[in-house]
Structures are given as C-alpha cells and as structure tokens.
Amino acid sequence: MEKITSASNPAVKRLRSLSEARSRRAENAFLVEGGVMINEALESGLKPLEALFEEEEALVSRLASLGASVRLCSRAVLEHVCDTVTPQGCCASFRLPENTALDEDAARLIALDDVQDPGNVGTILRTADAAGFQGVLLGLKSADVFSPKVQRAAMGSGFRVHSVRTALMPALKAYQKKGYRIVSSALDGEDLYAFGGFGSGERFVLVIGNEAKGISGDIREMSDVRLKIPMRGRAESLNASVAAGILMYELTKPT
Amino acid sequence: MEKITSASNPAVKRLRSLSEARSRRAENAFLVEGGVMINEALESGLKPLEALFEEEEALVSRLASLGASVRLCSRAVLEHVCDTVTPQGCCASFRLPENTALDEDAARLIALDDVQDPGNVGTILRTADAAGFQGVLLGLKSADVFSPKVQRAAMGSGFRVHSVRTALMPALKAYQKKGYRIVSSALDGEDLYAFGGFGSGERFVLVIGNEAKGISGDIREMSDVRLKIPMRGRAESLNASVAAGILMYELTKPT
Structure with a gap:
C-alpha cells in the first residue's frame, strides 16, 4: 500500500477537519485516536469509515473487513491529523451514533448543565459508566x-454510555412528569450524608452544573432535591467531575 | 514605573525559569499566576518575592508592602512568563514552604504513590482540603x-494543605508504627461500601496509586486495608482524582 505523505491529501484533510464540531456534524463522523480506543469503538458496535495507519497491523484488516477505507501514512501526516500520537500511530473516523432518546427503562441518568471543560465531561462519562448510570x-x-479531548478522558466510556444533546430544561420537565426525581447539587442544599439516597426502584436524574456558575437558576428551582457535599476544610468547592463522582456513588450505594 | 518589554530582563528570566522543578529548587521559589491565586497565597501566609503586573492595581502596593520587588511589564512579557494569562495579567514568585514533617496530631492523611498527571495531583489537593484531610x-x-499546572487545578488548596515530598515506603511504615492504618485502593480489595469506614478517633493514611499501574506492590502488601470501589457498569476503572474523591468522602462520612 502506498504511504500518504501529504497533508493536502483529501482523506487527510477530511479526518483532520473532525477536530471541529461543525465538521463532525457535516460529515456525520468523529475521530478516534490510537489502537486501544479504536478497538473500544469497534467493541461498542460503532461503524468505522476511514482510517490512517503508520504501519500495517492486524487492526488494518479488521477495519477493512468492516468496510472502512484504510490508508497508510507518514508519521508527520498522523501528527497533523491527531491531537496526540501513540508509538504505533493510527486513527479512524466512525459514524456518529444517532442522537435518539435514551432507554425508556433507564432508572439513573445524569444531566450536564453547561459543563464546559472537555476533561470534566469525559471524566464524568467514565464515572457514569463505572457507577452504572444508563444515560x-x-x-x-x-x-x-x-x-477528541472528551473521548480521551472518557477512556472508551464515551462509546458505551448513551448520551443525548438536548435543551435541558424541557427534557428535565418531561422526565419529572414521568416520575423521575430531579436532583441538583447546590451550596445551600441538604447535606448529602443526611439525605437517605435512592432505593433501587426509584428513578432520578442527577444534574451537574457549570464549573464556575453551578446549576442555572430555573433548573435549581424545579429540582425535587437539592444536595450539598459538605466542605469540611477550607476549600470552597470541588472540581465538577470529582463532585459528580461523589454524588453518583453516594446516591446509588447499596442500602 | 517603567514597563519591562524585554524577555531578556533578568527578573523576567528568573520568573520564567520557575516553570522548571530544578529552578524552583535552586531559587527556593515558585510562581503563582493571576490575582485570585496571588491573594490565596498571601492569605495562606506565604512570602512574596518578586512580581510582574501589566497595570498598576491595589495588589501591587500590598505585595510591595510585604517586601516583594514589583515591576510593570508588557502583555507579551507576561505571556512569556506565565502558563496562562488572565485579562488583568500578573504573576508573583513566593518562597517555597519548608518540606518539614506533617502535624503530629493529623488524623487523616493522603499519600500519592507516583500520581503523575499534574491535573490529578492538583485536584486531589483541592478535594483533600474540602474533605478535611490534614496533610x-x-x-x-x-x-x-x-x-503551575498543579497549582491551577488545586485552586488555592495547594497553599493550604500541608504536603511533604518523601520516599513513601519508609514514611508509611513509620506512620503504621505510630498506629495509623494504611489504606490502599486495589481492584481485588474489599468492597468500599461493605467496609465500615473509620470513626472520628481513628487515624489513617489513604494511598492513591499511579494512573496506569495503580499502587506499587510493596505498599499494597504492607497495607492494613485494601478497598475497591465497585464497578457497576462496563468501565474498568475510574480517573485517579475521582477515585480519590470518592474514597476520601466515604471514609470520613459521619457514622
């Protein structure tokens, strides 16, 4: 197979463009970097489209057999396309999962109200997957x-946990009508450790707020439960993904 | 006051060098970026040495009154020195706290066994401060x-939580002899939620392991308690700072 060495190759340009949200929507595709993550995406049933590899390897024929168009390229081209390049460099585009509704019988959901740091969003997806949240x-x-930054922090959980991008307030109201309890973290809320937690039959949506501003006023207002993680030392607040982790595990612990 | 516009100014070179651990040790100083963090460092009683400001402001005279040598500089110089520059740009060097022993009566300690990501170390310091750990x-x-990256993630807690850099194995053995229980997170450990937690009188050291390799074998072996955060979904592990947060809060919750 011939090696692509030019950054102006159309496939290279197309894959590189996937670092932009707008291009991901236009191409209906996103980029996965490195063999470990490509394998995770395949395990999750995602459809591979195009791939670039520095060297021939087993994964090349696996992707090709699934219908992906695979090309070899130079290291420089790979570095041009990817955020980070692992020693055995490769990347692949996959079709975006459809932005459909979450499972009707999902009992434990998490909602991100304007969480802006990609590392936080990815880490929250990873924790949601570990704690058994369903969407x-x-x-x-x-x-x-x-x-790419969210996917890297999510360590494969970004493929496994079903996520939906949506206007949050109407979505939360619809869940509330269906009997879900809406739980917000708030500095003036009830102490998390005084709150009893939820039984395994109860359905709820845990809302995590923006890193600086917290949860927006209207969502705070409509919440059924407001909880505060106690500050026992001198820090005023926790990192958003740490707070999310403590809340997710505490609210779903065995009773 | 004259504005420094040259990156080769000796004060500029000295402050910029503090991004390197070696220079921090040689100068016995570290760099704090932005007015919010400089104020946090002053509140924590740290000694300011030198500072650069884009504009005159109240903080300039406060630093000068504490004996710091303060200079004005161009935005370009500030960007040369700092990792990130806030709208009202400034930075200051402070004397490194002495690497002395932790408080004799500290009951709750955390130990980092080769946690390498600066964001994780900073976030763990912030959580330790929030959860009331004393060192x-x-x-x-x-x-x-x-x-700078650790300090940024720690949001001021890096100044407040007493930390000591030390060979971990002998330090843990010494604490164990004094009656502290050594607690490790381990994939084959006891379920965190089956473990009773510690009473307020019990002293312990919680050990957090490396992002990829976990806790080193000898420390795992000598631990009194090995705990596992249950994986209820399909993720294999948690981010180190999220795991640390869940453990810190669960082990110190009111009983």
Whole structure:
C-alpha cells in the first residue's frame, strides 16, 4: 500500500477537519485516536469509515473487513491529523451514533448543565459508566462528547454510555412528569450524608452544573432535591467531575 | 514605573525559569499566576518575592508592602512568563514552604504513590482540603505540587494543605508504627461500601496509586486495608482524582 505523505491529501484533510464540531456534524463522523480506543469503538458496535495507519497491523484488516477505507501514512501526516500520537500511530473516523432518546427503562441518568471543560465531561462519562448510570443528557452548551479531548478522558466510556444533546430544561420537565426525581447539587442544599439516597426502584436524574456558575437558576428551582457535599476544610468547592463522582456513588450505594 | 518589554530582563528570566522543578529548587521559589491565586497565597501566609503586573492595581502596593520587588511589564512579557494569562495579567514568585514533617496530631492523611498527571495531583489537593484531610505525602515520582499546572487545578488548596515530598515506603511504615492504618485502593480489595469506614478517633493514611499501574506492590502488601470501589457498569476503572474523591468522602462520612 502506498504511504500518504501529504497533508493536502483529501482523506487527510477530511479526518483532520473532525477536530471541529461543525465538521463532525457535516460529515456525520468523529475521530478516534490510537489502537486501544479504536478497538473500544469497534467493541461498542460503532461503524468505522476511514482510517490512517503508520504501519500495517492486524487492526488494518479488521477495519477493512468492516468496510472502512484504510490508508497508510507518514508519521508527520498522523501528527497533523491527531491531537496526540501513540508509538504505533493510527486513527479512524466512525459514524456518529444517532442522537435518539435514551432507554425508556433507564432508572439513573445524569444531566450536564453547561459543563464546559472537555476533561470534566469525559471524566464524568467514565464515572457514569463505572457507577452504572444508563444515560447522559447534555445541555446545549456542554462540551461535545465527540471531541477528541472528551473521548480521551472518557477512556472508551464515551462509546458505551448513551448520551443525548438536548435543551435541558424541557427534557428535565418531561422526565419529572414521568416520575423521575430531579436532583441538583447546590451550596445551600441538604447535606448529602443526611439525605437517605435512592432505593433501587426509584428513578432520578442527577444534574451537574457549570464549573464556575453551578446549576442555572430555573433548573435549581424545579429540582425535587437539592444536595450539598459538605466542605469540611477550607476549600470552597470541588472540581465538577470529582463532585459528580461523589454524588453518583453516594446516591446509588447499596442500602 | 517603567514597563519591562524585554524577555531578556533578568527578573523576567528568573520568573520564567520557575516553570522548571530544578529552578524552583535552586531559587527556593515558585510562581503563582493571576490575582485570585496571588491573594490565596498571601492569605495562606506565604512570602512574596518578586512580581510582574501589566497595570498598576491595589495588589501591587500590598505585595510591595510585604517586601516583594514589583515591576510593570508588557502583555507579551507576561505571556512569556506565565502558563496562562488572565485579562488583568500578573504573576508573583513566593518562597517555597519548608518540606518539614506533617502535624503530629493529623488524623487523616493522603499519600500519592507516583500520581503523575499534574491535573490529578492538583485536584486531589483541592478535594483533600474540602474533605478535611490534614496533610499529603507525595511519593518522589509524583508530580511536583509547585508546578503551575498543579497549582491551577488545586485552586488555592495547594497553599493550604500541608504536603511533604518523601520516599513513601519508609514514611508509611513509620506512620503504621505510630498506629495509623494504611489504606490502599486495589481492584481485588474489599468492597468500599461493605467496609465500615473509620470513626472520628481513628487515624489513617489513604494511598492513591499511579494512573496506569495503580499502587506499587510493596505498599499494597504492607497495607492494613485494601478497598475497591465497585464497578457497576462496563468501565474498568475510574480517573485517579475521582477515585480519590470518592474514597476520601466515604471514609470520613459521619457514622
């Protein structure tokens, strides 16, 4: 196979463009970097489209057999396309999962109200996957799940946890009508450790707010439960993904 | 006051060099960026040495009155010195706190066994401060608390939580002899939620391991308690700072 060495090759340009949210929507595709993550995406049933590899390897024929168009390229081209390049460099585009509704029987959901740091969004997806949450509602201003930085922090959980980008307030109201309890973290809320937690039959949506501003006023207002993680030392607040982790595990611990 | 516009000015070179651990040790100083963090450092009683400001402001005279040598500089010079520059740009060097022993009566400590990501180390310091831990033991290969990235993630807690860089194994053995229980997170450990937690009188050191390799074998072996955060979904592990947060809060919750 001939090696692509030019950054102006159309396939290279197309893959590189996927670092932009606008191009991801236009191409209906997103980029996955490195063999470990490509394997995770395949395991999750995602459809591979195009791939670039520095060297021939087993994964090349696996992707080709699934219908992907695979090309070899120089290291420089790979570095041009990717955010980070692992020693055995490769990347592949996959079709974006459809932005459909979450499972009707999902009992534990998390909603991100304008969480903007891609590392936080990715880490929250990873924790949601570990804690057994079944879906994520992403407010329209939250970081895009399919950006390379979010995917890297999510360590494969970005493929596994079903997420939907949606206007949060109407979505939460619809869940509330269906009997879900809306839980917000708030500095003037009830102490998390005084709150009893939820039984396994109860359905709820845990809302995590913006790194600087917290949860927006209207969502705070409509919440059924407001909880505060106690500050026992001198720090005024926690990192958003740490707070999300503590809340997710505490609210779903065995009773 | 004259504005420094040259990156080769000796004060500029000295401050810029503080991004390197070696220079921080040689100068016995570290750099704090932005007015909010400079104020946090002053509140924590740290001694300011030199500062650069884009504009005259109240903080300039406060630093000068504390004996710091303050200079005005251009935005370009500030960007040359700092990792990130806020709209009202400024930075200041402070004397490194002495690497002395932790408080004799500290009951809750955290130890970082080769936690290498600066964002994780900073976030763990912030959570330790919030959860009321009284000190941090940093293994020799963990990220340096006084790097700009750690300080940024710690949001001021890096100044407040007493930390000591030390060979971890002998330090943990000494604490164990004094009656502290050594607690490790381990994938084959006891379920965190089956473990009772510690009473307020019990003293312990919680050890957090390297992002990829976990806790080193000898420390795992000598631990009194090994705990596992249950994986209820399909993720295999948690981010190190999220795991640390869940453990810190769960082990110190009111009983």
